[in-house]
Amino acid sequence: MVIEGKKELSPANLEDLKNLCKQVRKQIINMVYQASSGHIGGSLGSTELIVTLYNHLMTHHPENPDWDKRDRFVLSKGHCTPVLYAVLANCGYFPKEDLSTFRRPGSHLQGHPYQPKTPGVEATTGSLGIGFSTILGMALTAKNRGQKHYYYVICGDGEIQEGQIWEGAMFANKYKLDNLIAFVDRNYLQTDGNSEDIMPLDPLAPKWESFGWKVYEINGHDIQEIVSTVISAKNSDRPVMIIANTIKGKGVSFMENAFGWHGAVPSKEDADKALKELENGI
Template structure:
């Protein structure tokens, strides 16, 4: 189903498309690392864990046009875990919504790239996020508005696993199960870690698949770092229709060996030596 890359006309085989997306994801991780190191603040762990998911959406799956960012039938994307915005900003820049030079201004006063996404500042951002738990409700509203207003677009919401401990998520899930919007899709970045420790220790989510099913959702579990599995997941979503959710099993800090599965990298800035080591790993394709 998905054969194009970055909105181009060339048709790729699945194998070649996967390779292109993997290469692009590695570039996105390098952008994230540079942004956070330059800003001396930010959230590398959750930005890295969502890199394949967000890159696949922006470079293959979503119907968007950077030259016409306000087209009414564009697909909508919501990064509900707004603190991971470097992964969103890098994708927006690489897709041409704004110049790459802006990435070096992350979190600076008057920058278009603030510490959480702001729709009035950042081209390509349709809604502010950052207060955890709001994204699914916002996305549901957008999905329902699409049909009410005679438009034809899909809505994709990426949530953190710690975030879905919030009660508002499940109110939105229940409402989506009731109203049954076919154009409404969610992804849980299930990396197992949140700011204060392991998700299972702070407030466990299991049985997570059964929870979503009980709220009337279609559910599929995927490897959130396997690009072919991700593409298969989105193809499945479009086939079954919404509300549908992918539970993406990921690794916090994925791509940099000393960051992977380490809770401290939720919001830690690398030192000069750590930055050098991390960039060296990413330049050769990331940690194994």
């Protein structure tokens, strides 16, 4: 079944997406706990973005991952695979039972996306900046071929401290990649602390604008705002950057806004508490 990108967001669609976000967050907790390894904070924080893209905005075909008319998505902040794998499994790219093999030897669900093995993964990423550069080449090729699908990418705010990102920003402007919609997961936290203490990025929107991009700034947990902004972005005649303000660890009170949960593993007590909070809401 082809999942068709939509414009309208009905109350029923919105409720379905919210419920799916809750389910994905539970899967993230279980995957990282069972594997005793993984990146939980950024995965929880970018859940609404990736759920909404795959389940409402993108056109794709889970039974035929190589369908040539599909939109493409690249997770440039490749360490946050728990959220990507959960979303892909819920769309039907592979059985949900596979999530229990996360980071296990021989599994196709490794700690960073590996394109040759995992259905639905468009690019191998992990080394920060690589995914962003990769999707620029993909988008340029599609534009030169007259193809009409869209290319989406999510970068971490720690990731965009990399010089490679800003080389890519110039490239996208030079070639007027109006089929590219990028996001920065702006939670202000990275593995070592606050991004503004480590390598300040603000004022971030004017930086991207100065590189020739159309820029939006949104609440990255507001599904309605994600949908309306992407719809507007599709009318741009240049590459688009959406700065999505998010909360690292979103949905679990003791993980929210705590950089220590960037790559920490929950204990059984932590996992049980997190799952209970997600079920009941906080």
